[in-house]
Amino acid sequence: MLASTAILHQFTEGLAQVANKAQDPTNLARTILSGWAWDKLIREPGQFTKAIGERQPVTPDLSSLLLSWAQEGERLTFTKYCRTQAASVKEGESRVWRPPVGKLLSLTANPENFSFSAKIHDETVIESENPEATGKPRNYSLYTHTGEHVLGQRVHLALDSPGYRYYEPYIGTSLPFVHPERYESLHNPYYLLMKVLITRIQDEAKYRRGEKKKMGLVSLPDNIEGDHPPRAVPLGNDPMGSVYLDALEVEVLCLEMEGSYYPPPNKNPHSPENTEYFQKESYWSYTLVPNLRFATRAIEYAVYLKMKADGEEAFTEGWDHNYYRPRERKRWHRKQTEGELVLLLRQWKTEKKVTEKAKALIEGNDGSGANNVLLNSVLD
Numbered sequence: 001m002l003a004s005t006a007i008l009h010q011f012t013e014g015l016a017q018v019a020n021k022a023q024d025p026t027n028l029a030r031t032i033l034s035g036w037a038w039d040k041l042i043r044e045p046g047q048f049t050k051a052i053g054e055r056q057p058v059t060p061d062l063s064s065l066l067l068s069w070a071q072e073g074e075r076l077t078f079t080k081y082c083r084t085q086a087a088s089v090k091e092g093e094s095r096v097w098r099p100p101v102g103k104l105l106s107l108t109a110n111p112e113n114f115s116f117s118a119k120i121h122d123e124t125v126i127e128s129e130n131p132e133a134t135g136k137p138r139n140y141s142l143y144t145h146t147g148e149h150v151l152g153q154r155v156h157l158a159l160d161s162p163g164y165r166y167y168e169p170y171i172g173t174s175l176p177f178v179h180p181e182r183y184e185s186l187h188n189p190y191y192l193l194m195k196v197l198i199t200r201i202q203d204e205a206k207y208r209r210g211e212k213k214k215m216g217l218v219s220l221p222d223n224i225e226g227d228h229p230p231r232a233v234p235l236g237n238d239p240m241g242s243v244y245l246d247a248l249e250v251e252v253l254c255l256e257m258e259g260s261y262y263p264p265p266n267k268n269p270h271s272p273e274n275t276e277y278f279q280k281e282s283y284w285s286y287t288l289v290p291n292l293r294f295a296t297r298a299i300e301y302a303v304y305l306k307m308k309a310d311g312e313e314a315f316t317e318g319w320d321h322n323y324y325r326p327r328e329r330k331r332w333h334r335k336q337t338e339g340e341l342v343l344l345l346r347q348w349k350t351e352k353k354v355t356e357k358a359k360a361l362i363e364g365n366d367g368s369g370a371n372n373v374l375l376n377s378v379l380d
Contacts, residue, residue, distance in 0.1 A: 011189035015341075018193070018200045021259040025204070026280070029197050029288055030071075032190055036295045037067035040166035060170060061179045062142075062155070063298040066118060068163075069104050070291055075158035076120055077101040078140045100124050101158060105137055108290040109297035112247040112350055114304065116143040116177070116294065118155075143177065182302035186250070191299055192341055195252040198292050201284050207261045208281035215269040217278065240353050247350040248304045250296075251332075253342040304347075312347055319345075 014032075017023050035046045038060045045064060069076065078100050102120040109116045122138040142155070157164055157171065185191050265273040307315045316333040323334035323344065332344040 008189065011193060014193045015196065015255060018196050019255050019258055021204070021257050021261050025197055025201055026284070026288065029194075029201065029292060032194055032197065033067060033291055033295060034071060035190060036064065036194075037071060038064040040068060040163060043169075059179075060175060061182075062175050062177045063116075063294070065167065065170070065175075066104075066107055066155075067291065067295060069157070070107050070118075072163055073103050074163050075102060075161040076104050076118065077156040077158055078118075078120075100138065100140065102135060102138075106287040106290045107294035108139065109294045111293060111297070112249055113245050113352065114143060114248075114297070114301050115141065116297070116301075117141045119290075178298045178302045178305075180302055180305055182299050183306040185299045186303050186343070187337060191296065192252055192337055192343070194292050194296050195250070196254055196341070198289055198296070199252075199254050200257070201289055201292075203257070204261050205281045205284045205289070208264075208278060211264050212278050212281070215264070215274075217269055242351050242353055244349045244351055246304070246347070248300055248307075248347050249345070250300050250303070251344040252337075253344065255341070303345075307347065316345065 014028060017028055018025060037046050038044075039046055045060070068074075100120065100122045102123045105119045105121055107116070107118050117139045119137055119139045121135050123135045125136040125138060126134045157167055264277050265271075268274065303315075316335075318335070320334040323332045324330070325332070330346060332346045335343045335345075337343045
C-alpha cells in the first residue's frame with residue numbers, strides 16, 4: 001500500500017529539516033522514535049509502523065516495547081550477563097554479584113550483524129574506594145551476532161518502574177523480538193527518514209568533536225577539566241577465535257546538505273554554553289543514534305529473516321542487482337524510493353573475533369531454529 005498524501009507531506013518536511021545544517025535534528029529524531037515505539041495508552045503499535053499497509057502487527061513485539069521503555073526511562077532487571085568479547089572492568093570499580101537492575105538508558109545494535117543489547121544504569125556496580133557511589137552504564141546482550149536469543153536471558157520490568165501498570169498485561173507472555181511482518185517497513189517513509197537522520201546526526205556530532213578538539217577538550221563533558229575517564233583493563237586472558245557470520249547492510253543515499261553547522265557559542269572552552277553544546281554531541285553519540293540504529297536494525301532483522309525464508313533473489317525482484325558506488329568494490333541491490341532517495345541493500349559473510357566459548361555456540365548453531373528461538377518468551 002502506498003503512503004498517504006499526508007504522510008508523504010510530513011516525510012518531505014522532515015527531509016527538508018534534515019538537509020538544513022542550521023536546524024537541530026534532536027526533536028525530529030525523538031518524534032520519529034516515539035512513532036515506532038509501542039503506544040502504552042491505546043495499546044497499539046506506534047503510528048509510523050502502521051503507515052504502509054494492513055499487515056502491520058496489532059500486538060507488541062519486544063523491540064517496540066524496549067523503544068518505549070528507553071524513551072520513558074523504565075527500570076529493568078536482567079537475568080544474565082552474556083559476552084562475546086574479552087572480559088574487562090573499569091579501574092576502581094567492582095560489582096555486587098546479583099541480577100543487574102537499573103534505569104534503561106539506551107538500546108544498541110550491530111550495524112552489520114544481528115546482535116542487540118540494552119544499556120542500563122546498573123545499580124549493582126560500585127566504586128571500590130567509595131562504596132556509597134553506586135551505578136554505572138552497562139550493556140546487556142539480548143541477541144547474539146547470529147540473531148539468536150541469548151539463552152536464559154530474561155528482561156524483567158521492575159515492579160517499581162513508573163510504567164509497570166501499563167505493560168502488566170504483557171508480563172509473562174511470549175513475544176517475538178521483531179514481528180516477521182516488519183520487513184514491509186523497509187519501504188516505510190519514516191524508516192527511510194530514520195536512516196537519513198542517523199547519517200545527518202553522526203556528521204554533525206563529528207563536527208562538534210572536531211571543535212572540541214580545537215579547544216583542547218579531549219575528554220567527555222563530565223570530565224571537562226581534562227581528566228580522562230578510567231580505562232577498561234582485562235580481567236583475564238580469554239582465548240579468542242574467528243567466526244564467519246551472516247551480515248546485512250542497508251543504506252539510504254542521502255540528499256545534499258545545505259548551510260553550515262553552528263559553531264561553539266563561546267570562545268571560552270569551559271563556559272556553560274559550550275558545556276551544553278558539547279554535551280548534546282555526547283547525547284547524540286551515546287543515546288540518540290544508538291536508539292535510532294536499534295529501531296532500524298530491528299526492521300532489517302525482519303528483512304533478513306524474510307530473505308532467509310524466500311531467498312535473496314525473490315526478495316529483491318525488481319531491484320537493480322549490480323550497482324557499484326564510485327571508488328567502491330561492494331556490489332549492492334539498488335532501488336528508488338520515496339522522496340527520490342535511493343535504497344541500497346547487500347548481504348554477505350563477515351569475519352568477527354569472539355571468545356572461544358562464543359565461537360563454539362555460534363558454530364554449533366546453523367540458524368535453522370532462529371524463528372523458534374525468536375518466538376520464545378523473553379519478557380517475564
